[in-house]
Amino acid sequence: MRLCGLTEYSSLEIRLAESGTALHSIAALRACEGESLPVLAVIVEATETGSGVVPALSAGGAVEVVTVSVRLADGTPRSPTAVNAEIESLVHAAAAQGRRVLLVGSDQSKTGLIAPSTACLIALQRELPNKVDILIDACQFRIAKPTLRAYLAHGFMVALTGSKFVTGPAFSGALFIPTLNTQLSAKSGSNTSTTRTDDLAKIGLILRWEAALAELRAFSALPPTDVARFLQTFADAMQQRLESDPLFEPLPGLPLDRRPLIEANSWDQIPTIFPFLLYHPDRGAGRVPLTREETDQVYRALQINLSGHGASSNAIAALRGQLGQPVACGSRGGVPVSALRLCASARLVVEALSNGEESTSAVIQRANAVLDKVALLGGRLN
Numbered sequence: 001m002r003l004c005g006l007t008e009y010s011s012l013e014i015r016l017a018e019s020g021t022a023l024h025s026i027a028a029l030r031a032c033e034g035e036s037l038p039v040l041a042v043i044v045e046a047t048e049t050g051s052g053v054v055p056a057l058s059a060g061g062a063v064e065v066v067t068v069s070v071r072l073a074d075g076t077p078r079s080p081t082a083v084n085a086e087i088e089s090l091v092h093a094a095a096a097q098g099r100r101v102l103l104v105g106s107d108q109s110k111t112g113l114i115a116p117s118t119a120c121l122i123a124l125q126r127e128l129p130n131k132v133d134i135l136i137d138a139c140q141f142r143i144a145k146p147t148l149r150a151y152l153a154h155g156f157m158v159a160l161t162g163s164k165f166v167t168g169p170a171f172s173g174a175l176f177i178p179t180l181n182t183q184l185s186a187k188s189g190s191n192t193s194t195t196r197t198d199d200l201a202k203i204g205l206i207l208r209w210e211a212a213l214a215e216l217r218a219f220s221a222l223p224p225t226d227v228a229r230f231l232q233t234f235a236d237a238m239q240q241r242l243e244s245d246p247l248f249e250p251l252p253g254l255p256l257d258r259r260p261l262i263e264a265n266s267w268d269q270i271p272t273i274f275p276f277l278l279y280h281p282d283r284g285a286g287r288v289p290l291t292r293e294e295t296d297q298v299y300r301a302l303q304i305n306l307s308g309h310g311a312s313s314n315a316i317a318a319l320r321g322q323l324g325q326p327v328a329c330g331s332r333g334g335v336p337v338s339a340l341r342l343c344a345s346a347r348l349v350v351e352a353l354s355n356g357e358e359s360t361s362a363v364i365q366r367a368n369a370v371l372d373k374v375a376l377l378g379g380r381l382n
Helices: 020-032 053-057 080-096 118-127 145-153 182-188 202-220 224-244 292-301 346-352 356-380
Strands: 012-017 039-044 063-068 101-107 132-137 157-161 173-178 248-250 273-278 324-332 335-343
Touching (some): 012 020, 012 202, 020 039, 020 053, 020 063, 020 101, 020 132, 020 157, 053 063, 063 080, 080 101, 101 118, 145 157, 145 173, 202 346, 224 248, 224 273, 224 346, 224 356, 248 356, 273 292, 292 324, 292 335, 292 356, 335 356, 346 356
Parallel strands (some): 039 101, 101 132
Antiparallel strands (some): 012 173, 157 173, 248 273, 273 335, 324 335
């Protein structure tokens, strides 16, 4: 709570769990308590969240889960107006039937989208205060302290993990439940608390969070203006590389706009996820994208030192890198494609700001080297 700037909160329940998927399950079970009709859970499509989220929300069959597409067949984003309208229609229809709704907003999805808009979430909460619970899936933890506080001030639950932007160990999740969410608070009788750890198996969860908190502590000590300056420099460099290299194509996204929840004045308005498609070298027959299977091959081979496996012995072949797992994002020219994701992280920001311009340049050079190896691997599949 201290590292998130929440020490002034007198009543806030924090539930720890092994993953973001488990956090969705906790929220779904709470929404079901005392309900005679099945709860409706509305989320964005599973490819943008996680394959286990839909089963987790089902809560043993007590919840009907409906997914809403946020990208078109070619991978471009749907109009936010269209996404909002579809979600509003689903929520109003369920409320008219007397059903409770768990509406899951994404901030940010695997490819960096915010959906539905915060304006849509706030409007539905005001229209249907006794029928709608709102969970913000911020499991990427790519939100600044003011944004987190704003979500909680509106009574939204917020799911975070320590394993993505924060770069702590996997399987470390936390669900923040403000008491403004009166329905859930009444059901749980919540006061400021964390999950008890009577079960010895929970010790591993606590230790993983200790490691994540060490990363978060280092990041939180940095001046926000310096964080924003580096992230903008990094974003400009990565976008320029992805747009200029014929072997790559940036996956189209949308601005990180959270108005009217909060004005864009924090580092989290700057993109930190850079999804991109891979293409074979142009041999005169036009650009041909890599298939999903080929993209997965590149993703796995990126983590291997290939200098001794028939590859030319050089620094790029020897490099071992890690990108975000491929995300299915429609098709191009009839070819089903996936996007790889180059992501900035709290640890990279700490490193980049450790020694002025020299450290910043080193981090950007290393990111470009990873993209060099991706290009090398993609070219060999031709």
